[in-house]
Amino acid sequence: MTTPSVDQSDVLEVSDYQAVGGAPAITAVVNRFYDLVVADEQLAGYFEGVEMVRLKRHQVALVSQVMGGPVEYEGRELRAAHEGMGISTDDFAVVVGHLVTALTEAGVLAEIIGRVGVALGGTEADIVEVTSTQA
Numbered sequence: 001m002t003t004p005s006v007d008q009s010d011v012l013e014v015s016d017y018q019a020v021g022g023a024p025a026i027t028a029v030v031n032r033f034y035d036l037v038v039a040d041e042q043l044a045g046y047f048e049g050v051e052m053v054r055l056k057r058h059q060v061a062l063v064s065q066v067m068g069g070p071v072e073y074e075g076r077e078l079r080a081a082h083e084g085m086g087i088s089t090d091d092f093a094v095v096v097g098h099l100v101t102a103l104t105e106a107g108v109l110a111e112i113i114g115r116v117g118v119a120l121g122g123t124e125a126d127i128v129e130v131t132s133t134q135a
């Protein structure tokens, strides 16, 4: 009897975007993320007067793109979008923490959350303008 062999090149690669459930899943995560962000006293002030529908649309596109989805982020450069806000290293860490919470609550695998964290964590130098003195 012959054993069927699987050529590695035949194995379909599934992107993180597909693995988590695509656009509906990422939209739900981003909505939950901003609920957590605007409910946070440390962060709420930054978002006063911001058009949240457009912000969520851009964030969904950015997260989808870093997860390998067929989506292209077409918002502003992150440096320009956050310029002059005086965002601190601590604010940044708290925001990333809320994103991790939203992904965890949605049942996303830790390995995938880690990759998203690395990709978005890498934007810190473009977003942060103030180094927090206390941790």
Ligand code: HEM
Pocket: 043, 046, 047, 050, 051, 054, 055, 058, 059, 062, 075, 076, 077, 078, 081, 082, 087, 091, 092, 093, 095, 096, 120, 121, 123, 127
């Ligand atoms: C992982 C870190 C972050 C990512 C990936 C991120 C991503 C984004 C994106 C994609 C936009 C939309 C830009 C556009 O509409 O053209 C945006 C806007 C914004 N972000 Fe962030 N952001 C991060 C951290 C933060 C932090 C730490 C704060 C404040 C504490 C913040 C506050 C804002 C505000 C207030 C806007 C709206 C700006 C406006 O519409 O004028 N972001 N961000």
